[in-house]
Amino acid sequence: MRRYSLIAIFLHWAIAALLAFQIAVGSALEDLGARGFALFQLHKSIGITILALTVARVVVRYTRPRPAPVEGGWQGALAKGVHGGLYLFMLGAPLTGWALVSTAKVKVPTLVFGIIPLPHLPLPAGANDPALAAHALLAWVGIALFALHVAGALRHHILLRDGLLWRMMPARSPLLLVALPGLMAAGFLLGRLILPAPAPKAxxxxxxxxxxxxxxxxxxxxxxxxxxxxxPPAEVENSAAEPVGxxxxxxxxxxxxxxxxxxxxxxxxxxxxxxxxxxxxxxxxxxxxxxxxxxxxxxxxxxxxxxxxxxxxxxxxxxxxxxxxxxxxxxxxxxxxxxxxxxxxxxxxxxxxxxxxxxxxxxxxxxxxxxxxxxxxxxxxxxxxxxxxxxxxxxxxxxxxxxxxxxx
Known part of the structure; x- marks a missing residue:
């Protein structure tokens, strides 16, 4: 079975691991308040990284040969819809997040991984609420699409046994079959592990x-x-003497x-x-x-x-x-x-x-x-x-x- 190009395979699994990390972190940021400030900055940096990798993935998709679809009918249409939705999510979520911080009342400079300055988008302050709503909606839609994509891959590999999953592997190796999908689990687990502990409520x-x-x-x-x-302060005697000059x-x-x-x-x-x-x-x-x-x-x-x-x-x-x-x-x-x-x-x-x-x-x-x-x-x-x-x-x-x- 024909495989995707090595660059496409790399981008696919890198984006998947980063998305899993973002899902784990993003779901908890709202409740962290000031304690989540550093994590929020990391969330922005990862988001911009996903945006850049997704743009590269789109370029590779239309410049490098890719395997033909293996399924038609409604199943094939559903697969295409999920893939298209994932691309919209991977582009839209970082862009709406960028718009969100660019129009926030509190202007926080963005340095990607603390190094590369990211300018604010030239948007009016009124765009903040729509950006927030769109970002939240895209997050939930993205999680659903992510789950459908994983379920579809497991269906082909376990139920249909058509070897579809091997197309996104650099080699037909059982080790890679475990390690590469394991990157998603590792990304999600890492995101949960670095969350700050709950604030004490003594x-x-x-x-x-x-x-x-x-x-x-x-x-x-x-x-x-x-x-x-x-x-209590120590008792001292008041001096009766008047100041001189x-x-x-x-x-x-x-x-x-x-x-x-x-x-x-x-x-x-x-x-x-x-x-x-x-x-x-x-x-x-x-x-x-x-x-x-x-x-x-x-x-x-x-x-x-x-x-x-x-x-x-x-x-x-x-x-x-x-x-x-x-x-x-x-x-x-x-x-x-x-x-x-x-x-x-x-x-x-x-x-x-x-x-x-x-x-x-x-x-x-x-x-x-x-x-x-x-x-x-x-x-x-x-x-x-x-x-x-x-x-x-x-x-x-x-x-x-x-x-x-x-x-x-």
């Missing part, structure tokens, strides 16, 4: 979420303050950091802001003189991954286009220990202004001090993480900062 975590949701906006300072400091201004030295972290299921996402400025006026011996203003360039946020950095700038998170900066201001602070302080101010982020507390310590003497501190921010109050990809994120974001300052 009672304590649920109580934490309820506590944040039940607080009114005016309670934000108390919530953040309690989250950072579980233990105006409080000094401090210049932040190069090398400081502002970092953030948030729980993501069983993992933690960590990042930092690379561009920020701080204007500080404060007498450490008289913290009530504190006058602070910190401005953070939100476009400088990074978690070390180009895909996720692109999402951070979008409307689902920081909305950088409309709100490029976050501003934290403080008028007055209080001493809570020998070198520790607490300050309550206002955080303005993404168009919302809410009370916010920070804790910090000062080390060193004289005109040079080292500053370290932290805060806990309820992200929902600022609309940060307001989409489906954020469902796995903890309700609070931990902020930490560290820098050296010199008195002017």
């Amino acid at each position: 009672a304590a975590a649920q109580e934490k979420i309820l506590t944040v949701e039940e607080q009114s906006p005016t309670d934000t300072t108390a919530v953040a303050d309690n989250a950072v400091n579980a233990a 105006p409080p000094p201004a401090w210049t932040v030295q190069p090398g400081g950091t502002i970092g953030f972290s948030v729980g993501n299921g069983g993992d933690t996402i960590r990042g930092s802001f690379s561009r920020w400025t701080a204007k500080i006026v404060m007498d450490p011996d008289h913290p009530e003189t504190a006058d602070l203003r910190v401005e953070i360039d939100l476009a400088s946020a990074s978690v070390g991954d180009a895909y996720q950095d692109g999402m951070l700038a979008g409307d689902e998170f920081f909305g950088v286009a409309a709100h490029p900066k976050a501003v934290f201001t403080v008028k007055g602070a209080e001493k809570t220990g020998a070198n520790s302080y607490r300050a309550s101010g206002t955080l303005t982020l993404k168009g919302a202004s809410e009370p916010q507390a920070i804790r910090f310590t000062l080390s060193g003497v004289g005109a040079k001090r080292k500053v370290t501190g932290s805060a806990s921010i309820a992200r929902a109050a600022f609309g940060v993480g307001n989409g489906e990809s954020s469902t796995g994120l903890d309700p609070k974001v931990a902020l930490n900062f560290r820098f050296n300052a010199k008195a002017e």
Whole structure:
């Protein structure tokens, strides 16, 4: 029996294995939220690979001789229909997926396997819903066609015993007869194995979420303050002495950091802001003189991954286009220990202004001090993480900062 060309055979089994992987992964992506971000990027890369291989398969189909059909009648018509439908699926599913990410509200850059940049298609935002519906429909149609194609091949090989399956083998070998179809099973199994474990649903975590949701906006300072400091502050004696002269201004030295972290299921996402400025006026011996203003360039946020950095700038998170900066201001602070302080101010982020507390310590003497501190921010109050990809994120974001300052 005449076989397909070697290139056609290679493309057939490569596409089949990749499709099995996509089916295993794609069926679970919707429920993973933020935990499935890396897997979603892989899903896109595999999809574009399938598109490229399918285009090559179409070219080979019409440029290389192929075996004649072995069956006529309604069975032959059904086989042709399934083959045609599979080609439409293998082209249509990646194209609608490409259209989907190109018109999404959150613009995420696409790098195929983290290397090759893939431009967004020039489509209007209104195409997003139709692309989503078409992509979902094609997925189910493709699964049905995939199953029919496998069933047809097994019918010919087991029931009709006409050797049809050997046409898609490079040689008549029982080993290849097991190994090549086994690629599909391996692809599906691999897709299931790399899915993240279900997010833990501990009672304590649920109580934490309820506590944040039940607080009114005016309670934000108390919530953040309690989250950072579980233990009560140490009692200190208030100095009755009045400050001598105006409080000094401090210049932040190069090398400081502002970092953030948030729980993501069983993992933690960590990042930092690379561009920020701080204007500080404060007498450490008289913290009530504190006058602070910190401005953070939100476009400088990074978690070390180009895909996720692109999402951070979008409307689902920081909305950088409309709100490029976050501003934290403080008028007055209080001493809570020998070198520790607490300050309550206002955080303005993404168009919302809410009370916010920070804790910090000062080390060193004289005109040079080292500053370290932290805060806990309820992200929902600022609309940060307001989409489906954020469902796995903890309700609070931990902020930490560290820098050296010199008195002017």
